[in-house]
Amino acid sequence: MGWKTLDRITPKHDTEAGPILNEAVRDKIRSFFPRYETKRAVLLPALHIVQDALGHVSYQAMAEIAEVLEIPPSAVLDTLTFYTHFWDHDKGKKVAVVCRSLSCQLMGADAVLDECKKELGIDEHGTTEDGSFSLVTEECLAACDYAPCVLINEKMHKCVKPEQVAKLLKDAKNAEIEPERSDLFDAPAAGAAPAPSEKNNGDEAVASNDDDDVLGKTSDVDEMRDS
Amino acid sequence: MAKFEPVLSKNFDKPNAHKLSVYKSGGGYAAAEKVIKEMAPDDVVERVKESGLRGRGGAGFPCGVKWTFLPADRETTYLCVNADESEPGTFCNRFLMENDPHQLLEGILIAGHATRTTVAYIYMRVEFHEQFHILQKALDEAYDAGLFGKNIFGTDFSMECYIHRGAGAYVCGEETGLIESLEGKRGWPRIKPPFPAIEGAFSKPTVVNNVETLCCLPHIFERGVDWFQSLGTENSKGPKLYTISGPVKRPGCYEAPLGITCRELIFGDDFGQGMRDGLGVKGCIPGGLSVGVLTEEELDCVLDFDDVRNYGLLGLGTAGAIVIPDNADIRQVLMNVARFYSHESCGQCTQCREGTNWAYKVASRIARGAGRISDLDLMVDITTNMGMMPGLSICGLPDGAAFPMRTIVQKFRAEFEDHIRRQPPGVVEETLRKTNAAIYELPILGRA
Ligand SMILES: Cc1cc2nc3c(=O)[nH]c(=O)nc-3n(C[C@H](O)[C@H](O)[C@H](O)COP(=O)(O)O)c2cc1C
Ligand code: SF4
Ligand code: FES
Numbered sequence: 077m078g079w080k081t082l083d084r085i086t087p088k089h090d091t092e093a094g095p096i097l098n099e100a101v102r103d104k105i106r107s108f109f110p111r112y113e114t115k116r117a118v119l120l121p122a123l124h125i126v127q128d129a130l131g132h133v134s135y136q137a138m139a140e141i142a143e144v145l146e147i148p149p150s151a152v153l154d155t156l157t158f159y160t161h162f163w164d165h166d167k168g169k170k171v172a173v174v175c176r177s178l179s180c181q182l183m184g185a186d187a188v189l190d191e192c193k194k195e196l197g198i199d200e201h202g203t204t205e206d207g208s209f210s211l212v213t214e215e216c217l218a219a220c221d222y223a224p225c226v227l228i229n230e231k232m233h234k235c236v237k238p239e240q241v242a243k244l245l246k247d248a249k250n251a252e253i254e255p256e257r258s259d260l261f262d263a264p265a266a267g268a269a270p271a272p273s274e275k276n277n278g279d280e281a282v283a284s285n286d287d288d289d290v291l292g293k294t295s296d297v298d299e300m301r302d303s
Numbered sequence: 304m305a306k307f308e309p310v311l312s313k314n315f316d317k318p319n320a321h322k323l324s325v326y327k328s329g330g331g332y333a334a335a336e337k338v339i340k341e342m343a344p345d346d347v348v349e350r351v352k353e354s355g356l357r358g359r360g361g362a363g364f365p366c367g368v369k370w371t372f373l374p375a376d377r378e379t380t381y382l383c384v385n386a387d388e389s390e391p392g393t394f395c396n397r398f399l400m401e402n403d404p405h406q407l408l409e410g411i412l413i414a415g416h417a418t419r420t421t422v423a424y425i426y427m428r429v430e431f432h433e434q435f436h437i438l439q440k441a442l443d444e445a446y447d448a449g450l451f452g453k454n455i456f457g458t459d460f461s462m463e464c465y466i467h468r469g470a471g472a473y474v475c476g477e478e479t480g481l482i483e484s485l486e487g488k489r490g491w492p493r494i495k496p497p498f499p500a501i502e503g504a505f506s507k508p509t510v511v512n513n514v515e516t517l518c519c520l521p522h523i524f525e526r527g528v529d530w531f532q533s534l535g536t537e538n539s540k541g542p543k544l545y546t547i548s549g550p551v552k553r554p555g556c557y558e559a560p561l562g563i564t565c566r567e568l569i570f571g572d573d574f575g576q577g578m579r580d581g582l583g584v585k586g587c588i589p590g591g592l593s594v595g596v597l598t599e600e601e602l603d604c605v606l607d608f609d610d611v612r613n614y615g616l617l618g619l620g621t622a623g624a625i626v627i628p629d630n631a632d633i634r635q636v637l638m639n640v641a642r643f644y645s646h647e648s649c650g651q652c653t654q655c656r657e658g659t660n661w662a663y664k665v666a667s668r669i670a671r672g673a674g675r676i677s678d679l680d681l682m683v684d685i686t687t688n689m690g691m692m693p694g695l696s697i698c699g700l701p702d703g704a705a706f707p708m709r710t711i712v713q714k715f716r717a718e719f720e721d722h723i724r725r726q727p728p729g730v731v732e733e734t735l736r737k738t739n740a741a742i743y744e745l746p747i748l749g750r751a
Contacts, residue, residue, distance in 0.1 A: 111422075111465045112485075113505040119487030120470060124429070145487075158489035158649075159470035161429050173430075177391040178592060178639050179548040179625050215473060215643055216391035216592075217430050220548035220625070221555045230432035253432060258439035261468065 097140045101129050105144050115145045119155055123162055124261050132163035160214065168203045168210035170251050172196075173227040176213040179220035184238070188224050189213060191241040209245070307534075309558040310522045311515070311542050315402040321437050323444040326405035332450065334524040335412040339456050347417035354523050354531045355540040360385050360476075360513030361591065361620050362699075363539075363608045370418050372500035373508045381509040382415055382423040383485065383499075384517060387469055387476035389428055390591035391643060393623035395544035396514040398556040400427075400434045403518075404441035408464070410517030412450065413524065415462045418510050423464040426481050429471055439466055473647035477698045478511035479503075480649070491651050492698035515544060535561035539607035539619075549626035550582055551575035565589045566602040568624055575626070583629035586714070590620025592640060593703030595710035596627070615713075617706040633715045634670040634722060637682075637708065641666035644704035655701040658689030662708055673734035674723045682712045 104125050108118045122141050126133050133141075133156060142149040156162045174180075174189045193199060196209050203210040219225045222234030226244070229251035233244060244250055314320040314329065326332070338347055352367030373380060384407070388396040399407060411423050427435055442464060445451055453461045467485055474480045475490035482504045484490040503509020519541055523531050531541050539561040545568055548554045553576045557568075565587055569575045578584060584599045589606055595616040597604055604614045611619055627636055645663035650656045662685050665678050686709040689695060690702035712719065 111463075113507075114486065116487040117485060117505075120468065120484065123470070124468060147487075151487075155487060155489050159472055161469075161471035176639075177643060178588070178636065179392055181635070181639050182549050182625070182627065182631055214430070214471065215646060216389055216393075218388045218394045218397050218428070220392055220394055220623070221546065223548055223554070227430060232433070253436070255433050255436045256440055257436050258443060260439055260466075261435075 177216035183223035185224035359515035594620040595706035638670040
């Protein structure tokens with residue numbers, strides 16, 4: 077887990093451009109309200125929804141989630157930073173997760189990870205320059221019978237051999253899964269998003285860069301997580 | 304002994320087992336219907352108590368007894384289904400959810416009726432993507448068939464069921480960590496008491512049960528308590544899904560009555576079928592990482608809730624065996640184990656946060672070839688002084704950390720010492736200087 081301090085005095089990014097979360101996303105978050113006794117309990121679903129829709133959860137997005145859930149923005153930050161799944165800075169379109177726990181290590185996960193690093197030209201927690209891939213390691217993915225395993229977005233790749241890694245990473249369909257999908261948690265269909273949010277996608281990337289400057293590089297946190 | 308006929312895994316090989324029609328054609332939901340229509344909740348609890356079903360999530364607490372802790376005059380009860388499965392080496396819940404989701408849903412119905420649950424939440428780890436879509440589809444189908452929601456089976460029992468996805472934290476498998484996470488907070492385990500049965504999710508009485516525990520329920524009511532009692536050993540009743548991983552010929556998930564030995568699990572024809580590539584066994588962690596390690600001589604340990612303790616293990620855990628082959632470097636194994644817990648400690652309790660981190664630092668020093676004999680004693684010392692056993696922590700994570708680390712160091716001490724003795728002289732200082740240059744190159748500050 078990581079700890080962060082937030083600079084509240086330096087002005088944040090331009091809010092003139094309008095909100096980051098469009099109505100479809102907000103409605104989706106609100107549709108979870110009846111499930112729980114409190115609105116705060118919708119926070120994890122909300123973070124999933126926003127991350128699915130925008131790729132990551134920027135500080136502005138956190139503030140807007142807080143607004144929808146009627147909780148302080150700090151509560152959102154607090155929860156978000158606890159969980160390894162959420163990104164507060166841009167990640168690649170695909171995230172390759174290499175398992176590093178015992179069964180996988182015994183079956184050769186180290187070699188697979190090295191091969192991934194070499195193939196993508198990035199280190200752990202890095203993102204390729206074209207933004208297509210991020211690489212992370214995680215603890216046991218509960219697929220030890222298929223060790224060593226690599227999860228790319230939603231798809232689990234099983235019994236991966238180092239020599240298969242190059243091909244695997246190039247495969248266009250390496251993030252596709254078969255089962256019939258349930259609509260829950262899926263990002264609202266991209267085409268259906270109203271215009272303002274699309275305009276915002278660009279701004280938002282800039283905004284998160286600003287945030288990074290203000291807040292220090294997030295890689296510090298990753299290092300802390302690792303040590 | 305007659306050949307054991309699998310029950311929990313009986314649908315695993317059926318095509319389309321995740322479809323409601325397929326599940327129903329095999330007699331599915333009949334037990335739930337019978338229980339909900341014909342039995343009073345307290346009788347259901349009584350029956351589960353009689354069966355001797357013990358929780359499969361790790362602690363092995365008797366399931367029916369846990370339910371009796373709920374206050375009698377409650378209005379709302381929550382049932383949290385623990386599908387967070389993140390213990391390294393464990394993946395039986397994954398099998399249950401991806402191959403037979405309706406079995407779990409039927410178990411939830413029975414447990415829900417017994418505990419008069421109003422809402423059931425299935426807390427599922429986020430890395431289960433396929434499993435989430437399969438289970439959610441099954442749940443949608445069950446809702447459409449009127450199995451959840453208002454007036455189930457035409458009775459006045461009503462219960463909602465939702466899936467809540469986690470976000471990647473081992474400690475959210477701990478029951479109060481799970482509840483905190485469900486409430487939208489960081490997954491910090493709570494100080495007990497109050498126990499969840501009194502004050503759990505949203506401060507209401509709450510039951511937390513593992514997926515496999517709940518999957519046993521339909522069979523108890525279909526086949527009867529006597530059948531359940533006939534399986535297993537003295538204090539460990541019923542069928543269990545054993546999982547095995549590592550370099551065995553057939554890693555996977557296999558069902559057996561509680562009480563097979565670790566050797567059977569690795570070498571048995573119905574199970575792992577022995578080691579790959581002519582490897583030998585150095586040791587085996589028989590129950591998910593947290594329980595500790597067995598050496599090759601100790602493989603005859605019976606994997607039930609009792610015998611494991613004779614071998615210095617924490618408990619049965621989740622019966623997920625990880626086999627360590629004889630060519631593995633035990634120092635790397637220790638480091639991997641230590642890294643897991645230092646990464647996953649939530650940081651609330653000093654002993655756990657610092658203990659797991661220092662253990663990791665010591666373990667990585669040994670693994671890098673700069674260990675000292677005294678490090679081994681230090682590891683034992685750290686691990687005996689950080690957990691719930693001496694009463695120093697809020698949850699059981701540091702005990703889960705202590706047992707594997709301590710047993711590895713103790714049972715393979717000769718091997719560690721051998722490695723350390725073979726380190727070239729001076730390497731310890733050299734490595735320290737390299738890794739922590741700042742300290743060595745500091746100017747002497749003199750008196751402040
Ligand atoms: C650190 C820690 C992690 C745990 N992780 C899990 C888990 O992933 N899945 C699980 O079912 N139980 C887990 N448990 C055990 C639960 O706290 C709890 O005992 C269990 O869910 C109770 O269900 P049962 O009575 O049906 O076994 C964990 C416990 C601790 C201390
Ligand atoms: S024992 Fe460790 S994991 Fe458990 S609450 Fe304390 S710090 Fe967190
Ligand atoms: S150790 Fe890699 S999936 Fe379990």
